[in-house]
Amino acid sequence: RIPQETFTYSERDVILYALGIGATRQDLSLVYESDAHFGPLPTFGVLPMYKMAISYDEFLPNYNPMKLLHGEQFLELHKPLPTSGTLTTKAQIVDVQDKGKAAVVVSRVACYDESGALVLQNESTVFIRDSGGFSKHPKFQAPVPAQRNPDATAANQPPQRAPDAVVRETTSENQAALYRLSGDYNPLHIDPQMSSIGGFKTPILHGLCTFGFAARHVMQAFGNNDAKFLKTIKARFTGHVIPGETLETQMWLEGNKVLFQVRVVERDSWALQAGAVALAVPASQA
Numbered sequence: 001r002i003p004q005e006t007f008t009y010s011e012r013d014v015i016l017y018a019l020g021i022g023a024t025r026q027d028l029s030l031v032y033e034s035d036a037h038f039g040p041l042p043t044f045g046v047l048p049m050y051k052m053a054i055s056y057d058e059f060l061p062n063y064n065p066m067k068l069l070h071g072e073q074f075l076e077l078h079k080p081l082p083t084s085g086t087l088t089t090k091a092q093i094v095d096v097q098d099k100g101k102a103a104v105v106v107s108r109v110a111c112y113d114e115s116g117a118l119v120l121q122n123e124s125t126v127f128i129r130d131s132g133g134f135s136k137h138p139k140f141q142a143p144v145p146a147q148r149n150p151d152a153t154a155a156n157q158p159p160q161r162a163p164d165a166v167v168r169e170t171t172s173e174n175q176a177a178l179y180r181l182s183g184d185y186n187p188l189h190i191d192p193q194m195s196s197i198g199g200f201k202t203p204i205l206h207g208l209c210t211f212g213f214a215a216r217h218v219m220q221a222f223g224n225n226d227a228k229f230l231k232t233i234k235a236r237f238t239g240h241v242i243p244g245e246t247l248e249t250q251m252w253l254e255g256n257k258v259l260f261q262v263r264v265v266e267r268d269s270w271a272l273q274a275g276a277v278a279l280a281v282p283a284s285q286a
């Protein structure tokens with residue numbers, strides 16, 4: 001277990017996050033505190049995770065933070081997020097897997113409001129290159145993985161038909177420089193000297209920034225920007241994004257889910273796959 005933390009945020013943080021994931025001055029409900037519908041996008045709920053510090057070097061061999069990539073993200077919302085407030089976060093390691101060349105670690109952060117009610121839960125998977133092989137150690141004991149919500153591990157294979165909705169948006173060359181102010185100060189996203197240790201000549205975009213773009217696209221296309229629309233959201237990061245590249249979110253409405261994936265247009269490569277939003281309120285294709 002990792003110690004309990006608190007996460008306090010203001011309307012300013014809500015606006016900064018929205019700008020970080022590509023909202024503009026026209027998205028008044030996301031960037032203007034006096035708008036009648038002002039409030040955080042549901043994916044604002046990933047931010048308390050950044051306060052938790054896992055000492056990977058205590059249990060992984062050969063750990064180098066520049067070799068860590070965000071692999072997957074799952075967010076489950078139990079209550080709408082207020083426009084400001086304090087959440088208490090409790091974190092735990094859910095699973096550690098040896099992938100041979102890499103280690104995969106899944107951690108969970110649950111957030112409670114001041115009344116003690118569960119507001120949201122995050123599960124974050126990191127993929128740490130060159131940190132695998134530890135299961136061959138004679139003293140290694142495989143951890144018992146914690147139970148997970150089936151939405152967190154769903155394959156979310158999109159159907160064969162053409163997408164029901166597609167949104168294309170070009171990120172800014174300063175996207176990562178702006179997004180990091182929401183709490184992920186990892187040098188991989190800003191410092192070319194550090195990112196090149198991780199194999200990227202140019203610093204790459206935060207996975208959760210791409211995740212936020214995609215969530216905003218799904219909310220626009222199917223959710224009428226209603227924050228209550230989203231119950232859970234999950235995705236796997238399958239390729240990096242360079243700030244300034246164009247993201248194309250492809251979406252399919254399938255029962256109570258919107259399946260989605262994100263393509264980098266310039267390189268025709270996947271950034272995010274196996275994505276799904278489980279709906280709390282029925283979709284109305286906007």
Ligand code: HDC
Binds near residue numbers: 069127240
């Ligand atoms: O998919 C490859 C890749 O490059 N993905 C993109 C990664 C990326 O750009 N992420 C976003 C930017 S990094 C970031 O935002 C960091 C951030 O600052 C800090 C994280 C914050 C966390 C929250 C705070 C707590 C790559 C390299 C990930 C994998 O590709 P390959 O090496 O080709 O893997 P492959 O051979 O296909 O598979 C090997 C085994 O690993 C599993 N796997 C693959 N991709 C995974 C993954 N598991 C989880 N997540 C992924 N994305 C495969 O299933 C396979 O397992 P098995 O052998 O058991 O089938």
